[in-house]
Amino acid sequence: MMTHTPLLGCIADDFTGATDLANTLVRNGMRTVQTIGVPPSGTASGTAKVEADAIVVALKSRTIPAAEAVAQSLAALQWLRTQGCRQFVFKYCSTFDSTDAGNIGPVAEALLDALGSDFTIACPAFPENGRTLFRGYLFVADALLNESGMEHHPLTPMTDANLVRVLRRQSLGKVGLLRYDTVARGAGETRARIGALRGEGVRLAIADAVSDADLFTLGEACADLPLITGGSGIALGLPENFRRAGLLPQRSDAAEVPAVNGHGVVLAGSASRATNGQVAHWIAQKRPALRIDPLRLARGEAVVDEALAFAADHDQPVLLYATATPDQVKAVQTELGVARAGHLVEQALAGIAAALKARGTRRFVVAGGETSGAVVQALGVQALRIGTQIAPGVPATVTLDDAPLALALKSGNFGGEDFFDVALRQLGGAQ
Missing domain, CATH: 3.40.980.20 (Four-carbon acid sugar kinase, nucleotide binding domain)
Known part of the structure; x- marks a missing residue:
């Protein structure tokens, strides 16, 4: 059985990040197609309905000027909405690659505005690859982000491990923290804290996660949010939300792709x-x-x-x-x-x-x-079908x-x- 109307629409700020996210979705039972950019309007690929449970639009927007990143992301959102997607994910790197000028904050806020929403979380944690968040601080394995080698990144040097501070410097709205002690108490407590943060006027909240279990908790707690932002790990709990709602069947063929020789x-x-x-x-x-x-x-x-x-x-x-x-x-x-x-x-x-x-x-x-x-x-x-995982965050893919x-x-x-x-x-x- 194939879902003809995609459920989840995702916008990734680079190409490998897109396949990383798609890999997570496939491993959790969603047949996933990744497009390379937004399919042009007026073309077959731009108007045809994608037969998949999830679509990931791969942009190349991580290091371009923030205004251009916003424009590209909004165009991707508009196309995903025409495909019928019910919920959206903005995916960025698990090391939160950005500068004080953006692009994570500006894109997240623009997507919130377009969806008429007032709140989302920001969680780049990817424990399987050693990226964890505790009290708002991002760790890469046992090192703080700013001591992990990312401080030497040629385009987005990350010199501050406190992501609340990082996100505040590039956002207009109030930035808060969804702390680990709340997440550890389960989805109900986490939903309640999200409600409290919204009541305090917080628009973007860095969400702690030190294990996959925390990411599943966050996914369940955010089931009703129109937009979720984070690394690929944040998508771990989303497929089960759709299954609980009766929208996504159990699949054993999500990772099937044709063999390619040569x-x-x-x-x-x-x-x-x-x-x-x-x-x-x-x-x-x-x-x-x-x-x-x-x-x-x-x-x-x-x-x-x-x-x-x-x-x-x-x-x-x-x-x-x-x-x-x-x-x-x-x-x-x-x-x-x-x-x-x-x-x-x-x-x-x-x-x-x-x-x-x-x-x-x-x-x-x-x-x-x-x-x-x-x-x-x-x-x-133009588009890729996502296959089985090669390494954490990296699937095999085959062009359509x-x-x-x-x-x-x-x-x-x-x-x-x-x-x-x-x-x-x-x-x-x-x-």
Whole structure:
């Protein structure tokens, strides 16, 4: 049985975040389709009804100006409402990536306004990947957010672990805290506290969560809120709300996707600790790898052509990476500027992906949210069916095309050191 009217509409501020959220929904029994951006009006994809329980619209809005992020998010909301969605999720990174100018606060408040709602929670917790919230402070494993490496992020350096303070600096409305001791007492107490916060004029409340059980509690307590915001973990409890209401059947086929055979490639643009480790592991296994040097790109050298020739010289998947240490990243940004350095790498890897697709590559493993966004746009991907989990937060996906592609779109911080090999195997075909 297939639900022809989607129940849950989700707006994600980057591409890997979208697949992360979709992965959570699929694992909890919702057949999920992810669109790449808002389908254009007047096109078949823009007017056709999506046959799924949940839809996730993947934007590339995390680091653009706040006004543009708001406009894109509102357009996504409008399209999701035409699809018939009953509840909405605004998904951002589990490390709350943003600046004092936005974009989490401005987008959340704009979505609340559009839905005629006065309150929502903000909970980026993802305990399975070590992101927990206690008394409003975000931890990454055992470290506070500002001591986790995120303080060195090139675009959104996170230097304050107190998310109440962070969200206050980028919001117009009152920001409060839904504390752990309340959440620990269950959904009824949590609903009551939400009512009290609303009575105090709080519009956005950071919600504590240190375990998946807390996220299920929050999901149940927020069943009647039009909008919920957070990381992918906040969606854990939402499918059961729809089942309790008789709107969602039990499913055993939520993660079914077609098999895709063909050559594979790994493209890494993230500079995160996890991706650095994954690149090092691949190279240590004496697997073919070639570094994409942004300084050479800036000089107009034929780096893309060299990468394509390198891939053609090997009969196994190759790694093409711009991943670098924080010191290397800083040196490049000092010479080229932050925006130009990132743009050069994204466009190079996107161009490589498009050329490899034209040559028959069908399996793509991509590391980094911004890189993933550039790559899927270059590949002409419009929508993805979400399959089984490869690693926490990263599902296998298959495009909804006559000649499908298989993709693993990984947030930079996710996955074990052997992630690239594991992903290539799970995407199917000979390695």
